[in-house]
Amino acid sequence: MHNFAYIRPTTLRDAAAQLGKEHGKVMLLAGGTDLLGEMKDDLRVPEKLVAIRQLRELQGIRPGRGGLRIGAATLLSDIAESAPVREQAPLLAMAAETVGTPQIRNMATIGGNLCQRPRCWYYRNNYPCFKHGGSVCYSVTGENEYHAILEGGPSYIVHPSDTAPALVALGATVRISTGGRERGVPIEKFFVGPRQDPARENILQPNEILTEIEVPSAPAGSKAVYVKEMVREVWDFALCSVAAMVTTSGGIVGDARIVLGGVAPFPYRALKAEAVLKGRRLDEAAAAAAGAAAVDGARPLSKNAYKVPLTQAVVTRALLSLA
Amino acid sequence: MADEDRDHSDLSVTRRAFLKGGALATGALSSTLIPTPADAQLPVATESDPRRSVVEMTVNGVAYRKEVPNRTTLLQFLREHLTLTGAKMGCDRAQCGACTVVVNGRNVYSCTTLAVEATGAEVLTIEGLAKGDALHPIQQAFIQHSGFQCGFCTSGQIMTTKAFLDRVPRPTEDEARRAMSGNLCRCAAYKRILESVMTASRLMQA
Known part of the structure; x- marks a missing residue:
């Protein structure tokens, strides 16, 4: 890890005053669990770290x-x-x-x-990809089993x-x-x-x-669940995850929020799946229909097609657990 | 160590007793002793070089004050500057847990904590557990169950156990499994590690 100047300001104003006009030169350090790893691998070489973890x-x-x-x-x-x-x-x-x-x-x-920054192995191995200011996403023709199936392009993190x-x-x-x-x-x-x-x-x-x-606060009458599917059982980044919150009244779904992690370059709100549920009783058929709608429009890469049925199943299962 | 990483300050350890009565901080950490951020000391940048800082922290009840390059991790600080080599470097990427120490009552990865960030903290390492020749109950339990094979991960396993049992003195096996999940054992002594944790819980109640 390259050395750097370090400052631990005591006020938010002082911390902000340290920051510059471009990304990457002066960086904020909070827990450091991502940034320090990036610095050890020379993905980031900041001149100065501004420590904010303990900022009141x-x-x-x-x-x-x-x-x-x-x-x-x-x-x-x-x-x-x-x-x-x-x-x-x-x-x-x-x-x-x-x-x-x-x-x-x-x-x-x-x-x-x-x-936190993406876990893409091309990014983490310092390939000159979009995330490093380049103009290529190496996953497209490369090893893409953990990449995006929704909303990808030009980067597929x-x-x-x-x-x-x-x-x-x-x-x-x-x-x-x-x-x-x-x-x-x-x-x-x-x-x-x-x-x-x-x-x-x-x-x-x-x-x-x-x-x-x-x-x-979660609305009255709402139930919610977070389901995360991983390669390992105990801890890892998500292959796919779903945060689902369903609000029912008299057994009928009034509002549903279904948001996917690990399958798109940003937390992906499955609006079509939400629409499928509204006004219906949350039963097996509704959950299955919402699962299918959640992956509507998915465009898998060469090695991650498995994520489509996986995501569909995880959404269905998550919703059934709320029924 | 690169020359830049050498300790330019006086190498002698300032043995200021931390706890009243001068007892070693063996297991004396409790939530009431954890300093709030407002009380935490600030590291002082050295006048000559903004890339070095004077860090002060209490390790196993002993106060230390040293000037180090800012890039020094807490693990490097413990091993190379204080010669406390109980915490091990495994992956150096916050994944394996061999470097686990207890900072202000919480188990953390010292490989991914900067020494400057631990300024003002109370750090407990494997060296601070035994009282003289009397092993800590967690250490006794790991020996009783052979909760290790090669032993490289063991100090990290024990420090996680320490932080965990201080918070959850009577865990279920499932709670213990989850609590220990951030410490890998390549010998896969997991079953015996779990037995050690459960026995340690009983020994610490006694």
Whole structure:
């Protein structure tokens, strides 16, 4: 790992003041579980790290307007174990619990989990791909068994976050600060696809800090589940995952949110599957129809066609568990 | 070690007793002792080089203060600067768990924690578990069940067990399995490791 300057500011304003106008020179360090690995492999060679893991303004789980406000530097283990999160947004607690290992969850923050970089092996092995400023996605003609089946192109990475699909399903808002100016963005608009920006996965500007996530309480009458399918049983990044939240009234589905992880370059909202469920009783036929609708439009690459029936089955199974 | 990584400060260890009464911090960590971020000390950049910092932390009850390059991981700091070689480097990528130590009561991967980030922290390593010749109950349990074969992963397994049992003193086997999932054992002594954890839980209650 190349050496770097390190500063641990005590206020958000001081931290933001350190940031520059371009990505990659001055970088934010939170849990470090992704960034330090990237630095060891020379994927990132920052001149300076600004440590924000212990920044007071980014800590904690507080009650907010109609839900919870979660500081971006809150640890995943704290979120998974938090009584208010388990009570008001159990979907987020379930998703946080599936991230990595106990040690990872003791180190990694929710903000970092949302901003982590893709696990594509071409990216991680420093191939000059779109993510490194190049103009090729090596997975297209290469080893693509873990790549995107939905919304791919020109880059075919999949978004690796578990908390992101859960937060999209919950309709969360992220708060972003430049130190002086602050804005709130619906989390669905926070993530960007490769057609909008093939080099990056979110809208954060080089001088901005993700400070907080506002999570509305799950609606009354709703049930939710996070299901993650992995190569290994215990911990890994998702082959595919689904965050599903279904709100029923008198046995009829009023609202459904179905968001997929691990299959698209951003958390993918399966709108067609949601539409299939609305106004119906959630039974086997409805769940199967929604599973099929979730993968409608999937275009697998040469080695990842297995992900289509896998995703379909995982969505169906997740929905049935809520019936 | 590259020359840049050598310790330019005085190598002598400042043996400031951390806990009142000077006892070693063997298992004395509790949630009430975990400093809140606001109380945490800040690392001090050296005047001559912004890429080096003076870090201060308490390891096994002993306070240390050393100047290191910022890129120094906590694992390198423990092994190369403090010569506490109990924590092992396996993958160096937060995947295998051989480097696991307990920082402020939580088990973490020291290979993927910067030493500067641990400034102000209380660190517990395998060297801090035994009291003199008396092994910690977790160590006794691992010996009793032969919870290892080659032993390379064992200090990490034991430190995860320590953090886990301090939080969940009477776990179910399933809870223990999940808690230990971030520590790989290439000899696959998993069954015996699990038995060791469950026995350690009983020994620590006694």
